[in-house]
Amino acid sequence: MTEDSARTTATPVCYRHPDRSTYVSCVRCDRPICPDCMQPASVGFQCPECVREGRKTTTQARTVFGGGLSGEQGTVTRTLVIINVAAWVLTLVAAVLTGEVGLRQLGRFVIFGGITGVTEWGAAVPAYSCGFAGEVCGGIASGEFWRLLTADFLHYGLIHLAFNMYALWILGRECERLLGRGRFLALYLFAGVGGSVAVYLFSPLNEASAGASASIFGLLGAMFFFLRRLRADPRGLVFLIVLNFSLGFVVANISIWGHIGGFVVGAAVGALMAYLPSGPNRARLQWMALSAVGAALLILVALRTASFGIL
Structure with missing residues (x-):
């Protein structure tokens, strides 16, 4: 051969x-x-x-608001629920191990919660005043700016957590399906920080605020514009928004300003996502708009901090 x-x-x-x-x-x-x-x-x-x-030349399917179809799986919503639950468990365990909560008070603390070292560290507090002159000795005004974000993941008791997680599970999956993972996560975080910024601007000193309700109100505000953009009837959603805001004036220990701030920022982000023109530049325009919202929040925080004479 x-x-x-x-x-x-x-x-x-x-x-x-x-x-x-x-x-x-x-x-x-x-x-x-x-x-x-x-x-x-x-x-x-x-x-x-x-x-x-072949993938380089194939146009990827997108949602009506420009997000990827991966949001239909609800991965970000599930992750946020897990983080919130884990943070609550951490708060509970830390309170027991440090002796802040005894065995006699444990049952009530699990259901209704209370102030612990973890919530004191992470809740949105405009400023802790101390001394006869009212000097600032803690809180956001003293430079503890992480509170603007961490407050959105802390809860006072199982009831507080359960209501917020149920709302997040219902609203979050729908918003994530419409926006995709990245845009939905941005909406959630911006609304949460927006609620904390409103607390910083308008709530009394020494008053702590925590919970995911600011982000949830932000999802409600965004969903209104999503329904309008999709030509769907928003009346049921409007009733739900009015009902939830009304509860803030009836039920004690609810942060009205946190809800308002989260709703306003979430509605603004939702409107931008829904109504910015579609086309090849839509994603870039959306992220530029989000950057503008973030810059506005930073300016408000800086102005409020300067009013304490710190900046």
Whole structure:
């Protein structure tokens, strides 16, 4: 047998794995591919390189507001629920281990909650005043700016947590489905920080505020504009918004300013996501608009801090 005929009759091997024989070729480039390299196509199989090249030229499906379809899985909503629950469990465990809550008070504390070292560290408090002159010795005004974010993940008791997580589970999955993962997460966080900023601006000193309700009110505000943009009837949602705001004036220990701030910021973000023009530049315009909202919140925080004579 000649050298040329031997080369012709040799068993083909995978172009990525030379030690593997194969008689299957990529339908696009005709290179031999082994089972590990076979990517199912509408007809036959393709190699990994051809699949990657094909994805570059394929337009990815998007939601009506420009987000990816991955939001339909509700992954971010589930993650946020887990983080909130974990933070509450951490608060409970820390209170027991440090002796802040005794066994006699444990049952009541689990249901109704209370102030602990964790909530004192992370709740949104405009400023702790101390001394006869009212000097600032803690709170956001003293530079504890992490409170603007951490307050959104802390809760006072199981009832507080359960109501907020139920609302997040219902509203969050729908908003995530419409926006996609990244945009939904931005909406949630911006609304939460917006609620804390409103507390910083308008709530009395020494008054602590915590809970995911600011973000949830933000989702309600955003959902109103989503329904309007989709030409759906928003009357049921409006009734729900009015009802929840009314409860803030009836039920004690509810942060009205946190709800208002979260609602306003969430509604603003939702309107921007819904009504910015579609097209190839929509994503860039949306993220630029979010940056503008973030800059506005930073300016408000800076002005409020300066009013304490700190900046």
